[in-house]
Amino acid sequence: MMVHIQNLFYTYGDGTTGLKQIHLQIAPGRRTALLGVNGSGKTTLLYHLNGTFLPQQGQVTVLGIPVTRQTLPQLRRQVGFLFDYPDHQLFATTVARDVAFGPRNLGFSKTATAQSVTRSLDQVGLAALGEKPPYQLSLGQKKRAAIAGLLATDPQLIVCDEPFSGLDPHAQEQFRQVLDEWIAQGRSLIFSTHDLELAYAWADEVILLREGEVLAQGPPLEVLTDAPLLTAAKLPMPLLARLFAGHPRQPRNVEEALALIKD
C-alpha cells in the first residue's frame, strides 16, 4: 500500500477535532480524491501525508516510510506537496529560480536542474515567464509555477490541496494531462476538491470525509451514485450520476454520455 493509516486522531491546539479514528489504505498508481464539506478534515489529512503534521495518536505510513520527525527528509524527497495558496510556495526572485529550488535542494546537478526547470515550465505553459518575479504573476500563473516546482522534483506521490481551483479550463486540462502521463508511470496523486463533477469523471477512487471521519471509500461510480451516503456527507450527486440514475450503464463524462444517448 502506498498510504497506510491506522487509528489516526488529530486535535488542534484550541481543542477542535481535526481528525478522528481514521483507518485508510490507499493503493499506488491512482488518482485519489478527498471529498467533504468545508471543515470535514481534508487539509488536516493531507498535512499528515508529507509530515507537515505528525500523528498525535495512531500511525501514518507513506510509501513504506513511517511519518515521524526523523523520517521527514526522506519523506519530502518522495512526496511533493502543493498548497492551496501558491503565495505560500513561491519565494525566489524569478519563477525559474523558484522552480529550480526543489531539484537543487535534492542535490540534482546544475545541468539536471536546468533541464527539469525547462521541462516543467513547459509542461505548465509558463516557458515564456521564467524570468518574471513570482509576485508579478496572476493567481492562476502562480499556481502553475507552484505546480512546475512540484513536477521538477519528480516525486513518487503528489499531494495537492484544491489543485484545480483558480486555473482556467485550458490550464486545468493541461494539468490533468500532465498528471495522467505521470500516473501512467505508476506514480500517485492524492488531492482534495470541492469539484464533484471532476472527481466523478477523473478520480480512480474517492474518499468521503465528514466531521473528521471517513464516511466511505471506493470507486466514484459506487460512492458518488449512493444518494443516502451523499446526503449524510451533505454533498450533491454529480450531474451525470443524477441524469443516468437507474440506467444500466453510467457514463463518467459527456463524451460517454453522448455515445450512450446515440446508441
Ligand SMILES: Nc1ncnc2c1ncn2[C@@H]1O[C@H](COP(=O)(O)OP(=O)(O)OP(=O)(O)O)[C@@H](O)[C@H]1O
Ligand atoms: N489551525 C487551526 N486551529 C483550530 N482548528 C482548526 C485549524 N485548522 C483547521 N481547524 C479545524 O479543523 C477542522 C478540519 O479542518 P480542515 O481545514 O482540515 O477542513 P477541510 O475539509 O480542508 O475544509 P475546507 O474545505 O474548508 O478547506 C475544522 O473544524 C476546522 O475548523
